[in-house]
Amino acid sequence: MTLFSLRGVCRDVPGRRLVDRLDLDIPEGVVTALIGRNGSGKSTVLKMLAGQHAPSAGSIGYAGQDLSRWTPRALARHLAYLPQVTPASEGMRLEELVALGRYPWRGALGRFREEDKAAVEEAITRCGLARLKGRIVDTMSGGERQRAWIAVMLAQGARTLLLDEPISALDIAHQVEVLALLRAMCREGGMSVVVVLHDVNMVARYCDHVVALGAGRLVFEGPVSALMTADTLQRIYGLPMTVSVQENQVFALPGS
Secondary structure, X not given: OEEEEEEEEEEEEOOEEXXXXXXXXXXXXXXXXXXXXXXXXXXXXXXXXXXXXXXXXEXXXXXXXXXXXXXHHHHHHXXXXXXXXXXXXXXXXXXXXXXXXXXXXXXXXXXXXHHHHHHHHHHHHHOOOHHHOOOEHHHOOHHHHHHHHHHHHHHOOOOEEEEEOOOOOOOHHHHXXXXXXXXXXXXXXXXXEEEEOOOHHHHHHHOOEEEEEEOOEEEEXXXXXXXXXXXHHHHHHOOOEEEEEEOOEEEEEEOO
């Protein structure tokens, strides 16, 4: 089934068009990667999917309804967005941070109910952070903090997670940890994930579907298996690439 449907979508800022006449369907229930060179429009598209920015032209449908018709609270109960730079969490304990995800269900002055507590506990456990309860978020490792923010998204009750470069500041071990968690949420929890990534080899390993942009336009859309060819990668990144298969894993390397 289709999760997002974009038709003729444009996004303009003064003197520049960031996204140009984009037609695209993003499937439900899988991990979809948004890839492309810097400045290709990936983050802009993700923000429009999240309702952070409105398209200058065209339409975006989410779950069969025009995105503009969703109220902010209703949308927040279905969809969670994690930006590149997360908000400050200075002095907050893990449970306090994750509890912020319950805002769409409680409101600013709403009482924290038993179901809210249960949602926070479940989110912390699903993200493998139960042993860190009581810890100040700022004292956690980079990978632990990213998992804590994913726990916020889970506590929110959202079935669709949108993440903008969630592994860009992590070492390889923590990158694997975060992407494996997102993939497990799709395969075991029936969720949908759209994630902006730069490492095409991580895309090949952990994602199911790929959307590649170039100068705000669609360059490629399809399964990961169709992405990992030298011709397709050169079309996306503009340089020769070599694709190698080792122990049933596919890797892309700059070619000569």
